[in-house]
Amino acid sequence: MTMTPATLTIDPEDVRASARDASARPAWLEKVAEYVQRAASEGETVTLTAKQRMLTPEQVAALTGVSRSTISRKIKAGEIHAVKVGNRNRIPFDEYMRWWDQAMGDVVELVRDDLREDLFGTR
Known part of the structure; x- marks a missing residue:
């Protein structure tokens, strides 16, 4: 059986x-x-x-290409909201997506004018 x-x-x-x-x-x-x-x-x-999908700081670091310590600093600074499970941080997947979308939006804003100039020249 x-x-x-x-x-x-x-x-x-x-x-x-x-x-x-x-x-x-x-x-x-x-x-x-x-x-x-x-x-x-x-x-x-x-x-x-x-159940809600939770990520470790290591997993978020691997997904984003930054170090685990960078993710830990962002948690400590309040940029990424984490939940304590025992003495460990866990990041809800939706929070990771919110933070990533915000971070990528910030990058786009920073380079938008340079990209436009590179693609279309100055007007």
Whole structure:
């Protein structure tokens, strides 16, 4: 007798990516269907839950190409809002996206005029 694994984790990026191609049943949905069918065949019930995705400062650093200490400084300065889990900082994914969008907007503002001049010359 095989046992169904206790959990199945679906990556939000997989779901977002599949939304762009609605032509076929996405792979993540196939995994869910197989998991539920296997559990049902073994007489088990399935409960679906969702939890907020949290990132470590190391993960945010890797995603943005800066050092972990830079992310820690931004947390301490209040630029990135983090949640303490024990004595560790965790950054909600939505907060990471908010901060990244703001940071990229700031970069665009800083270089907009230079880019316009490089592309179109001075007017």
